[in-house]
Amino acid sequence: xxxxxxxxxxxxxxxxxxxxxxxxxxxxxxxxxxxxxxxxxxxxxxxxxxxxxxxxxxxxxxxxxxxxxxxxxxxxxxxxxxxxxxxxxxxxxxxxxxxxxxxxxxxxxxxxxxxxxxxxxxxxxxxxxxxxxxxxxxxxxxxxxxxxxxxxxxxxxxxxxxxxxxxxxxxxxxxxxxxxxxxxxxxxxxxxxxxxxxxxxxxxxxxxxxxxxxxxxxxxxxxxxxxxxxxxxxxxxxxxxxxxxxxxxxxxxxxxxxxxxxxxxxxxxxxxxxxxxxxxxxxxxxxxxxxxxxxxxxx
Amino acid sequence: xxxxxxxxxxxxxxxxxxxxxxxxxxxxxxxxxxxxxxxxxxxxxxxxxxxxxxxxxxxxxxxxxxxxxxxxxxxxxxxxxxxxxxxxxxxxxxxxxxxxxxxxxxxxxxxxxxxxxxxxxxxxxxxxxxxxxxxxxxxxxxxxxxxxxxxxxxxxxxxxxxxxxxxxxxxxxxxxxxxxxxxxxxxxxxxxxxxxxxxxxxxxxxxxxxxxxxxxxxxxxxxxxxxxxxxxxxxxxxxxxxxxxxxxxxxxxxxxxxxxxxxxxxxx
Numbered sequence: 105x106x107x108x109x110x111x112x113x114x115x116x117x118x119x120x121x122x123x124x125x126x127x128x129x130x131x132x133x134x135x136x137x138x139x140x141x142x143x144x145x146x147x148x149x150x151x152x153x154x155x156x157x158x159x160x161x162x163x164x165x166x167x168x169x170x171x172x173x174x175x176x177x178x179x180x181x182x183x184x185x186x187x188x189x190x191x192x193x194x195x196x197x198x199x200x201x202x203x204x205x206x207x208x209x210x211x212x213x214x215x216x217x218x219x220x221x222x223x224x225x226x227x228x229x230x231x232x233x234x235x236x237x238x239x240x241x242x243x244x245x246x247x248x249x250x251x252x253x254x255x256x257x258x259x260x261x262x263x264x265x266x267x268x269x270x271x272x273x274x275x276x277x278x279x280x281x282x283x284x285x286x287x288x289x290x291x292x293x294x295x296x297x298x299x300x301x302x303x304x305x306x307x308x309x310x311x312x313x314x315x316x317x318x319x320x321x322x323x324x325x326x327x328x329x330x331x332x333x334x335x336x337x338x339x340x341x342x343x344x345x346x347x348x349x350x351x352x353x354x355x356x357x358x359x360x361x362x363x364x365x366x367x368x369x370x371x372x373x374x375x376x377x378x379x380x381x382x383x384x385x386x387x388x389x390x391x392x393x394x395x396x397x398x399x400x401x402x403x
Numbered sequence: 404x405x406x407x408x409x410x411x412x413x414x415x416x417x418x419x420x421x422x423x424x425x426x427x428x429x430x431x432x433x434x435x436x437x438x439x440x441x442x443x444x445x446x447x448x449x450x451x452x453x454x455x456x457x458x459x460x461x462x463x464x465x466x467x468x469x470x471x472x473x474x475x476x477x478x479x480x481x482x483x484x485x486x487x488x489x490x491x492x493x494x495x496x497x498x499x500x501x502x503x504x505x506x507x508x509x510x511x512x513x514x515x516x517x518x519x520x521x522x523x524x525x526x527x528x529x530x531x532x533x534x535x536x537x538x539x540x541x542x543x544x545x546x547x548x549x550x551x552x553x554x555x556x557x558x559x560x561x562x563x564x565x566x567x568x569x570x571x572x573x574x575x576x577x578x579x580x581x582x583x584x585x586x587x588x589x590x591x592x593x594x595x596x597x598x599x600x601x602x603x604x605x606x607x608x609x610x611x612x613x614x615x616x617x618x619x620x621x622x623x624x625x626x627x628x629x630x631x632x633x634x635x636x637x638x639x640x641x642x643x644x645x646x647x648x649x650x651x652x653x654x655x656x657x658x659x660x661x662x663x664x665x666x667x668x669x670x671x
Contacts, residue, residue, distance in 0.1 A: 159592045160627035164459040167452045171444050206634035208542075209448055311540070316446065 151202030410502020473568025
């Protein structure tokens with residue numbers, strides 16, 4: 105049967121109308137939900153149900169949930185929304201690790217995603233601890249998971265007794281590296297200090313199996329270098345005060361006094377800022393190393 | 404045996420004519436495109452995910468072929484009435500049926516072999532393209548030969564599914580045969596629940612029946628070691644041998660039942 109030419113024209117016109125209307129709709133302001141209402145949807149939340157529904161494809165289902173976890177974390181982190189929420193992050197990780205209990209990266213990276221302070225992460229070190237303990241139940245001899253647990257207690261909670269206990273437990277496990285035992289001892293004896301922090305981040309940078317985690321460790325090491333730099337420059341400011349009886353009003357005063365050769369920079373090359381009223385040295389507000397850890401929480 | 408061989412070769416040629424092997428192209432495209440895209444989405448888990456995807460695809464493609472070709476093996480001959488010209492020939496009914504079975508098995512084995520080669524080729528490329536320090540964090544090399552253990556058990560699972568599909572097709576319509584084969588395959592993954600049923604109900608009779616079904620329904624979950632091989636977990640040789648023996652025994656049982664039913668079927 106021959107198709108009427110008008111039918112073809114109508115088909116093209118309707119198709120163009122569909123696309124055009126969709127373009128218009130996209131430009132419209134979304135109706136939106138009240139602030140604080142999450143739009144993150146998770147159809148399945150029960151790990152046992154997911155395990156059964158996956159039949160013999162547990163690993164593949166775990167991979168799909170892992171991809172969703174990474175997407176959820178990444179898109180929420182990059183989002184500029186005021187009320188962005190990581191509310192399905194833990195359920196996604198729970199599903200991933202229930203479907204594939206050997207998925208080490210889901211425990212390790214998942215704990216980083218969960219523990220990182222809001223808005224860069226979920227700000228839930230309690231959930232990071234829960235996911236790592238779940239991993240240790242599945243693989244009781246996985247020292248990396250025990251070390252990560254120690255790290256969460258150390259870095260995010262400032263609980264050095266528990267941190268040392270987990271570093272020690274990790275050191276007791278087979279194939280554990282030599283540096284864990286001294287780290288546990290230093291953590292227990294001195295609490296958080298830059299030496300143990302540097303050891304931790306150096307090992308994370310060395311052993312990280314993903315670029316972003318290595319970048320994160322490198323960033324933290326630069327922050328520690330910046331803190332060392334600030335201490336050093338503040339000691340020079342103190343020498344200036346001891347010599348002249350006043351605080352320097354600018355870096356130029358200290359250069360003229362022969363105490364500095366140039367304006368001191370942080371490890372990214374951005375010059376430090378001198379607070380002339382207190383003599384405190386700090387990062388330039390535009391420095392990518394902000395905020396330094398010990399300004400908001402102890403090391 | 405010669406007759407079985409002839410029928411089997413014809414089934415294989417027919418599957419080639421029916422473009423069944425086109426699924427290999429889909430598999431190759433899926434793997435290659437996934438290996439390009441997945442690295443961006445998975446925070447460095449691309450090799451693990453390609454292994455999972457490859458093994459799951461081998462299993463899924465195989466299952467689809469085993470079920471949807473298996474159910475038509477006998478039915479097509481009846482529908483086209485070619486069975487009336489075949490049966491009077493010097494060929495016993497069991498030879499016809501076993502020939503059909505082994506023909507589809509040949510198709511499946513060739514399919515799985517080609518897919519396995521493609522999977523190893525993609526993984527070898529990924530291994531070569533990955534820096535040494537990243538490779539050191541993998542639980543096993545990308546081209547770990549231990550994956551062949553999982554593939555061998557997938558093949559056994561497919562042999563059993565094909566036998567079950569053929570069994571149902573000897574007395575039922577293709578639609579019902581497909582439904583029943585899929586149902587048995589799904590139930591075969593919930594065996595563990597049947598075994599533990601007694602703990603949740605008061606009736607000892609119901610618990611005994613559930614346990615009886617547990618021992619009889621094919622335990623398809625036993626053939627799944629994909630997760631373990633990808634994480635380089637040990638799979639004892641004893642487990643492999645016992646599961647293989649279980650699979651082969653079950654296939655023999657189902658084929659024999661199919662032969663008995665087919666021998667008694669009246670085509671007049």
